[in-house]
Each structure stands twice: as structure tokens, then as C-alpha cells.
Amino acid sequence: METNIRLFKKGDIKACVDIILKTGAGSNKKEVQKLLGLSLKSGISFINPDYYVLNSDKKIIGISGLYYDYEDPKDILWMDYFAVLPEFQNQGLGTKMLKNLEAICLKKGARMLCVFAETQQAINFYQKNGFEICGRINNYYGQDRPRVWLSKLIKK
Numbered sequence: 371m372e373t374n375i376r377l378f379k380k381g382d383i384k385a386c387v388d389i390i391l392k393t394g395a396g397s398n399k400k401e402v403q404k405l406l407g408l409s410l411k412s413g414i415s416f417i418n419p420d421y422y423v424l425n426s427d428k429k430i431i432g433i434s435g436l437y438y439d440y441e442d443p444k445d446i447l448w449m450d451y452f453a454v455l456p457e458f459q460n461q462g463l464g465t466k467m468l469k470n471l472e473a474i475c476l477k478k479g480a481r482m483l484c485v486f487a488e489t490q491q492a493i494n495f496y497q498k499n500g501f502e503i504c505g506r507i508n509n510y511y512g513q514d515r516p517r518v519w520l521s522k523l524i525k526k
Contacts, residue, residue, distance in 0.1 A: 373463060375422050375470045377420070377421075377422060377423075378409065378433070379410070380410055385423075389453050390453055395452065395453035402451070419435040419450045420436050420474075421434065422435070422467070424463060424466070424467055431455045432467055434449065434467045435450035435451045445479060445480050445482065447471075447482070449471060449484070452464070452467065454467070472524055482521050482522065482523055484522075487517070489515075493520070502521060503518055503520055
């Protein structure tokens, strides 16, 4: 299967919201739509991440995002809304998207990439791709499962 990754654009919002909700990467449709819309402003910042879509045969099958957290040093980037449609998982496509984000981190001079994960499947994926667990937040916003913080050093 041939795939490509490109920068997110306005016409991608509906497909990406559907992917995010279907995979559980987000659960509040209005919040997801709002954040994706804000991201269309130029540059990576705390309130407007840059998103990238994974296409296969002109169909969007995945989304990934990067942003700076205003409380962190500027050489640390965070991942946001990282998801691949379930029927396309376990085919190396998430790893392809992750490598794309890591390449962008290098171009931006980042030394570390961080992410929060809420499922064991996500934690396993990140660990398989070189991330280490840094911390765990129990009862995050009343959720019954912990939110796990993982990070990876970006090497030149």
C-alpha cells in the first residue's frame, strides 16, 4: 500500500475528527474540531499545533500533530492527536508517522519528543519506538485509567 504524509489543511477537518473519535485519541467532538481549526494558523505554538495527515489512495487514514508547551523549553516538542484508523493499524504506518514527526523535530532543533498515552496499546507502541515512561497521572480529569507521560530523546 502506498502512503504519503502531508501537512493538514482545512478540507481535512471532518475526516480527521472522525479518525480521532473512532480511535479514542479524543472524545469531545466540538473540542477536537476547535483545536484542528485553530491549528490552521501558521507555526507551531501551544494553542495551534501543526498537524500532518497520512493518506492512502487519496483517503486520510491517520493524523499526527506537534506543538510547543509554553511551560517547557523550546527544544521540547509534544505530540498531539496521534491516530491511525483501526483497519490500518499494525502495518507500520504509525511508525512511519512517528518517524515523520521525529524528522520535523530535528529540523526544528528539538532534543526531546513527549506524549501522553492513555491506553496500554499506545504505551506499548511508543515504548517499541524508543520512548521511555517518565511519569503517570492517576485520575486525570476524573478518568478511571492513568495518563502516562512518555518521552524520547531526538538524536541528530
